[in-house]
Amino acid sequence: MATAVADTQLPAPPKEVVAVQEKLEASGPLKVPLASPTSDSHPPARATLTTDQQEKYDWLLAQVQGWTEIPSTKGKAGPLTDSEKFWLTKDCLLRYLRATKWHKESAEKRLLDTLTWRREYGVEELTADHISPENETGKQILLGFDKEGRPCHYLNPGRQNTNPSPRQVQHLVFMVERVIDLMPAQQESLSLMINFQSTANRSNTTPGMGLAREVLHILQNHYPERLGKALIIHTPWFVRAFFKLITPFIDPHTREKLKFNEDMNQYVPSEQLWTEFNGKLEFEYDHASYWPALQALCHEKREARLKLWTAGGQQIGELEDYLAGHVPVGVAGVKPAEEKALPSEPLAVPAPPAKDTPEVAKPVEAKLEDLKLEEAKPEVKPEVVSKPAQETVTTA
Template sequence: MNPQLMNPPLRKTNSNVSVSAQDQPKLINDVRNAIEKHTSIDKIKQKLGDEYSRCLSDQSISRYLRARSWNVKKAEKMLEASLIWRMDYKPEEICWEHVAAEAETGKLYRSSFMDKQGRSILVMRPKYQNSKSTRAQIKYLVYCMENAIFHLAPEQEQMVWLIDFHGFSMSNISIKSTKETARILQDHYPERLGLAVLYNPPKFFEPFWKVVKPFLEPKTTSKVKFVYADDPNTNNFMQSLFYIDRLESAFGGKNEAKFDIRIYAERMKDDDAKRLASHKGESSTSNSNNITLRQASTASEFNQTNTDSDSDGEKTKEEEMLAEAHKIATADGGGSAVRIEP
């Protein structure tokens, strides 16, 4: 007998554990079967509808397994929490009207082009933060994640984050929002991040990174790359990832186009219509009507909570480190770029 058939080669994954291609289907089915045995599963199925099948697909379960190093029990627990979150939060039903106020400055948006691997690109510019409501910020983040995932090719699961630190200041820092962002992305969108490019972070960002890093899993921090325009290797690095003619000039590309909220709004409205049709089916008029009513209700709730203030509570070690960052920023007039080890 062919020894390769008896001992199939280990397939490398994004986790720290290698699992043979032969064993992966069994682990995926183990998670699915465990979820199906939960006493509350009928209620979850009823609430999620078609979304339940997508969450329990082989591809989806595989991401949760990879995020938990192929540990079936941990992946099951993680996926169950996500199912409950999706049932309550209804991320697939968030539409442009619910988040338009958060989007208007261009602080976060999906780029109109992909990287060389066909991954969606989310551009973030913290300088343009326009809200003090963590709840509203997270709702917009979830909307952007759902939109970026919708545009991924069937064979692609991950996306790229491009973060432009031009004009970044201490007023753009919120520990509370950062913690919640990390929690949502890691708990409910596992293995969706392919790469995060932090472009020209200033000197005072280093203490902030020390605060943020413990919130992130090691696999996540390994995907964070600090890139500096004055580094001789930067051009080669960016060219290896992106088509320079399409890449925005702010990141060293040749695309001079600027964010236009009117154009972007039309793109997102068109995407919403396509997503709704894809998720629920165009033939189900009653379902569409019900969703429209729920969306209107959500929009009303959003308008009421968009002004919620963001307070991080009592003084902590985190605040002390941010005070250190403030001293650095004050000392050098805002802080020039500095090499930061991820």
């Protein structure tokens, strides 16, 4: 059995961050995402690997390091790219091992399947400009962190503004990728917050079975071990019936994480819990303020991780806590101050296609200091950002 190490506490955000956030809250409803968990949020205890688990991890790492080509039947085959090597962290490999109950060959197969899917689906090519119309009403919001430091991902089906289409699924994939960008050190999962309350325009907010099954397939197969909790409110009879229908497709380990109509303040600090979930955080979705602020925040966090990955030698199997700035050295034992023999330029974030980025690409690449607090009172300033086939599987 793995033994748990002592529970740790997330570092307190800088005083400047607290001051700016307090200023934003005092000026009216928040309109941008929060950058950090509360100072008293505790990540779950890490588990040490048993000798057997360490041997299986070492085997999987050696296999991944020896890959010469990612397979594809859609013309996307080829060697590992730098961004894929960056994605293949030690923690990523361990997530796939846990998801396959430490069956090392199954973990390798699923990793390859996911890399093939990421290429063929175009995960890295999804742009904020392409996804923006789906989120104009705020039907997905990344806002705050729970008591274990998990980013909160709100789903608001009652704000649905588009008809079923492939872009609706792309929207969810895009937002899950942004949640991962926002994850602090020592945390690798999210809290899914679902509000099924209907609106005057939408009385039935239940997604169709086809769409639901596609989403479940993607989340279970390509984002394993990412769900920490799912907190669900306002569940009318047809929503409960819907969950009964999809229950056979949900892994038992995942079902244990579903919480219906509970007091969500017991899971999320009240000051970071949206008032729609009976918290104290006054938040108003304004797409013009929120969307560019979210992209800039995520871009800055990705760039910081990419810079550290380059400084550490661009290792497959790098530590996510190193990339988040929580530990000073990575798997190669190289400190950023010892970079002389390493590439001086960080890996660039893949640029979106030119035809898809005439307007929104600029805010995505913008620094947070370009967002003016005076013009949109809750806009984020730079201080708000923390610098730095059937297998037995579990999904979160």
